[in-house]
Amino acid sequence: AQSVTQPDIHITVSEGASLELRCNYSYGATPYLFWYVQSPGQGLQLLLKYFSGDTLVQGIKGFEAEFKRSQSSFNLRKPSVHWSDAAEYFCAVGPTYSGNTPLVFGKGTRLSVIA
Amino acid sequence: KAGVTQTPRYLIKTRGQQVTLSCSPISGHRSVSWYQQTPGQGLQFLFEYFSETQRNKGNFPGRFSGRQFSNSRSEMNVSTLELGDSALYLCASSLMAGKTDTQYFGPGTRLTVL
Numbered sequence: 374a375q376s377v378t379q380p381d382i383h384i385t386v387s388e389g390a391s392l393e394l395r396c397n398y399s400y401g402a403t404p405y406l407f408w409y410v411q412s413p414g415q416g417l418q419l420l421l422k423y424f425s426g427d428t429l430v431q432g433i434k435g436f437e438a439e440f441k442r443s444q445s446s447f448n449l450r451k452p453s454v455h456w457s458d459a460a461e462y463f464c465a466v467g468p469t470y471s472g473n474t475p476l477v478f479g480k481g482t483r484l485s486v487i488a
Numbered sequence: 489k490a491g492v493t494q495t496p497r498y499l500i501k502t503r504g505q506q507v508t509l510s511c512s513p514i515s516g517h518r519s520v521s522w523y524q525q526t527p528g529q530g531l532q533f534l535f536e537y538f539s540e541t542q543r544n545k546g547n548f549p550g551r552f553s554g555r556q557f558s559n560s561r562s563e564m565n566v567s568t569l570e571l572g573d574s575a576l577y578l579c580a581s582s583l584m585a586g587k588t589d590t591q592y593f594g595p596g597t598r599l600t601v602l
Binding site: 415416417418419463465472473474475476477478479480481 | 492519521530531532533536543544546578580582584589590591592593594595596
């Protein structure tokens with residue numbers, strides 16, 4: 374069965390520090406992979422997605438993610454966190470036939486940023 | 489350009505009732521997807537419509553249904569509401585223009601079942 378695991382429920386980082394959010398997936402074939410951010414009271418916003426090609430994907434707001442097939446991982450990184458990055462982050466997968474539609478989400482990682 | 493619009497934003501119903509939620513996609517977008525978000529189950533995919541046809545369906549009971557109209561607007565219906573249906577229902581739209589396309593989410597409809 375398809376699944377997405379985000380091992381960290383809550384992470385706290387200092388402003389200016391680097392960030393890595395982990396995501397592992399289980400899928401029969403290479404899926405499309407997504408990272409979303411959700412701020413309080415707001416809908417989801419797509420940060421980046423991987424569908425093929427270069428395994429290092431650049432996204433919005435200075436985020437990047439690296440697809441590692443051997444580890445079934447798609448970790449999200451940012452070199453320097455800003456206070457406005459505090460939010461909930463979701464990793465998701467979708468089969469290639471679903472195009473841009475993620476079908477399975479992780480439980481999310483809540484990011485807190487301290488001064 | 490206006491974003492994805494969902495109505496109503498908040499809804500309170502009682503068990504056994506039915507409810508219809510509406511989603512207006514971004515102008516020109518032909519694909520609409522629906523998701524349920526709850527504290528316990530997280531985000532779950534409900535269904536996806538493209539050009540009035542259901543393309544994908546998540547693992548939800550038949551009480552959950554949807555449709556898409558010729559103008560791409562979509563509705564989802566939940567019949568015989570249960571307490572566990574209380575959730576934030578999110579709608580998303582996209583052009584379906586290929587791999588470089590982006591899906592945009594609406595603010596959601598918060599459904600409370602009493």
